[in-house]
Amino acid sequence: MDPDFWRRRRVLITGHTGFKGAWLSLWLQSLGADVTGLAPGPPTRPSLYEVAEVGAGMRESVLDVRDAEGVLAAVREHAPEIVMHLAAQPMVRRSLQDPAMTYEVNVMGTVNVLEAVRRLGGQVRAVLVVTSDKCYENPGLPSKRFVEGDPLGGDDPYSSSKACAELVAAAYRSSFFAGDGSPALATARAGNVIGGGDWGEDRLLPDAIRAVETGEPLRVRNPQAVRPWQHVLNPLSGYLRLAEDLWHGRSAGAWNFGPSEEDARPVRWIVERLDALWDGALGWEVDSGPNPAEAAHLALDSTAAGRHLGWRPALSLGQALELLVDWHRAHRRGEDMRRLSLDQIARFGQTLS
Secondary structure, three states: OOHHHHOOOEEEEEOOOOHHHHHHHHHHHHOOOEEEEEEOOOOOOOOHHHHOOHHHHOEEEEOOOOOHHHHHHHHHHHOOOEEEEOOOOOOHHHHHHOHHHHHHHHHHHHHHHHHHHHHHHHHOOEEEEEOOHHHEOOOOOOOOOEOOOOOEOOOOHHHHHHHHHHHHHHHHHHHOOOOOOOOEEEEEEOOOEEOOOOOOOOOHHHHHHHHHHHOOOEEEOOOOOEEOOEEOHHHHHHHHHHHHHHHOOOOOEEEEOOOOHHHOEEHHHHHHHHHHHOOOOOOEEEOOOOOOOOOOEOOEOOHHHHHHHOOOOOOOHHHHHHHHHHHHHHHHOOOOHHHHHHHHHHHHHHHHO
């Protein structure tokens, strides 16, 4: 990753008020980029976006990606050179409650962003569509690590909507963005990102933080389920590295950004490690009630990103959990969370050099 590349670069981020989008916005601000965000507002209260005053260092349009004409007008107004599409309905359980809305946001929202880029021609040079590790057809095999060429699928509306977004991006890439002078388009697949400032519903780490703060036991659905946990800055560094390549007309296609193999840990390991970091303050119990069906095992193979982009996950899972706990302890003490978040980004950036 080349920090100098981003200075004064015009970047448009959809979903900048979300957890990943807010961290990405802060990082780009710290690199001197000219950042614009499109989002309808913070998805939670509190949120990293509000607590770290993310909006203070960027331009914003209050906009839902389902509004095709609004997206087109925003892209025309802000004239980005790089578009990073992160806006999404990200929850499996919510997708079961409102599948139509999930497809509208995750599929048609992607269409609207790509259509705006297509219609406005050559001002955009690079487009990154962020999907999910759940876009793969997953038989739940414990030895399976998904590579980019594996079949796409999904047994729930969220997962299948992300597979659909991948197909939309592939179709736009081959139909509209393949010629000389066209924007270079890639998709990024990552998931189970953790870090300070995530207050999302129905997520293990935010639920654990809430349990510590309230003194209530954490209810854990699937203690043995294995997921590719990683600190949010790990995949974001991959997104930035990939966007640089796209700018130079390279690396269009689909890319995995997952943790090292040893960091694909079961839920139980995460909970026990968090409990130790919180000095035994996290009580937990198994939630035996009705819950959405989930694959028992999910892991990504990121060999391609390592070989072709020089990317690697710089933070181990243990380090990620320590940073998360440090962030939330500081928040409880009333510290300046914008400064602390930027400090965590700066320290992470030093590991990349």
